[in-house]
Amino acid sequence: MRNQIRKMNYLQYFLTVLLLSCIPPVYLDVISMDSQNLKSVLGGHELVFVNFYADWCRFSQILKPVFEEASNKVKEDIKEEGKVAFAKIDCDSENSIAAQYHISKYPTLKLFRNGEPLKKEYRGQRSVDALATFIKDQIKDVVEMHNTLESLDEVDTNKRNVIGYFASQDSDQYRTFAKVANQLREACKFHVAIGPVAEPERTGGDTVVYRKPNTRREDLTYTGSLVSYEHLVQWANDKCVPLVREITFENAEELTEEGLPFLILFYNPDDKSIIERYNTEVAKQLLHEKSAINFLTADGSKFSHPLHHLGKSAKDLPVLAIDSFRHMYVFPHNVNNDLEKPGLLSQFIADLHSGKLHREYHYGAEKTESYPTPTIPGEAKEATGHLPHDKSEPEQKVKQPTSPPESSFIKLAPSRNRYTILRDEL
Structure with a gap:
């Protein structure tokens, strides 16, 4: 009798394993976006990686599990709430959203940062590792720290540079600056000096300046509020992106x-x-x-x-x-x-x-x-x-x-x- 029970347990275990192996993995991290939740999803995350797809498109079907697995992989490493989201939009049912973002082919991958789409769509390799690496690179801090004011004179003069002088890295002013830096990472190089080294440039408090290409100390000073992201990003965008x-x-x-x-x-x-x-x-x-x-x-x-x-x-x-x-x-x-x-x-x-x-x-x-x-x-x-x-x-x-x-x-x-x-x- 005991042997029969043992055999039944083995058989039950075997059937359970076989059944589970036949069930495709469940992906819960990719958010389905539509006109109802678009603003809340984009506004609720620093980065949103969006797959614009069409169900009838074979290439969209091929990408779907790759995109979902990449989402899971990123979530394993980046657990901070509100940092990253993977999302998808069915362009057939949400054609107004597709038109709003000029989607003309499927699948199209676009990255949104702080609710705004990057000008470039993602054109890299469509593999799990490539997608995950791309997002992880986008999370990395782009602000370059400087320990001396002299090193700021050695920044690449062929680039457009934004420089911040702050008393502390743990301040609303610096956090706003860092957010702007991440938003405009493709357009400008961002540098910062913090603490005692920045004091000679902080006679009136924390300061942010713009340094035009091919100049040294001919800086233009930002005169608005350093805790207003909207004002600072607009000012920096005007300087970093040529008219x-x-x-x-x-x-x-x-x-x-x-x-x-x-x-x-x-x-x-x-x-x-x-x-x-x-x-x-x-x-x-x-x-x-x-x-x-x-x-x-x-x-x-x-x-x-x-x-x-x-x-x-x-x-x-x-x-x-x-x-x-x-x-x-x-x-x-x-x-x-x-x-x-x-x-x-x-x-x-x-x-x-x-x-x-x-x-x-x-x-x-x-x-x-x-x-x-x-x-x-x-x-x-x-x-x-x-x-x-x-x-x-x-x-x-x-x-x-x-x-x-x-x-x-x-x-x-x-x-x-x-x-x-x-x-x-x-």
Whole structure:
């Protein structure tokens, strides 16, 4: 009888083990996000790693267990509440969220820090170790400690640097500074001196300064509250992220991922003065458009293809144009002569927002002060700046387009048909 019970116990144990081995592992750490909990999840964690997926996508299905296992692995090492969360969004059922973050392919992995998405999507290897390592690296403190003021004079002058001088590391002021440093780690280098070594720079209390590239002690001092994250991050962002950036073939795809139309100055590399003038006018006329437009410059000798789409060539430089990611529009004035004329640049942007630039292609120039209606028949298109017309050449009939030139730079963005996950990455 005892042997029979023992055999039954063994059999029961064997069946239990067999049953458990057939049950797939349960992952509880990946949060399903939707319009109801989006803000609370993003706002409740320093980092949120989000998998934008579609159930019908085979590559999304392949990534799913990898992403879940990476979540578990990170949670084993980072147990601090509110530090890290892995989340997923079904883009079919939450298409408004997908549109908000410009998701055009599946799966797309984006990292959110302090509720804000990083400009770059994750493009590394899709393995458990790679995903976990990426998140762990993002948690690491990026603030560089300095034991002497002299060492601060040796910081890389090719970089944009933010320097903090604090009495203590255990203070709200320093914690705010560290949070800002992590938020802007891709844009600036952050340094700090703490305690007695910082006293010579703390005559008025804790201080944060910005050091421009190629300077030593020509620092700009932050004058706002050091315990206000919103104010400090805005100030640092304005210093660390240039209002006008250079677009190259290396960073074009990254810039398109930001999802903002381009206002782009194609310049002759022998003419650097036009870049300075453009920077000045953007800051003067368009600063309020920073969140809606990407202000860029491009070497016109390298980006000849977009110029060709506009009917322009190197001899026409400088050329100022908008790429809306649907169509391209040329500034309807002479860049060299009219760039500084009050209101012309801001009106150009306003006409993009209102749809006027597109309407003029179909109906001719609208009668306004900025865009006077042409009096010469057949020149309505030229007045909008969209068709080149060299008056030194003989008059010839040009076939009028029925729509503006197609966007050029969207072709440098990730293809809508290209998946972010490759078979050999797993």
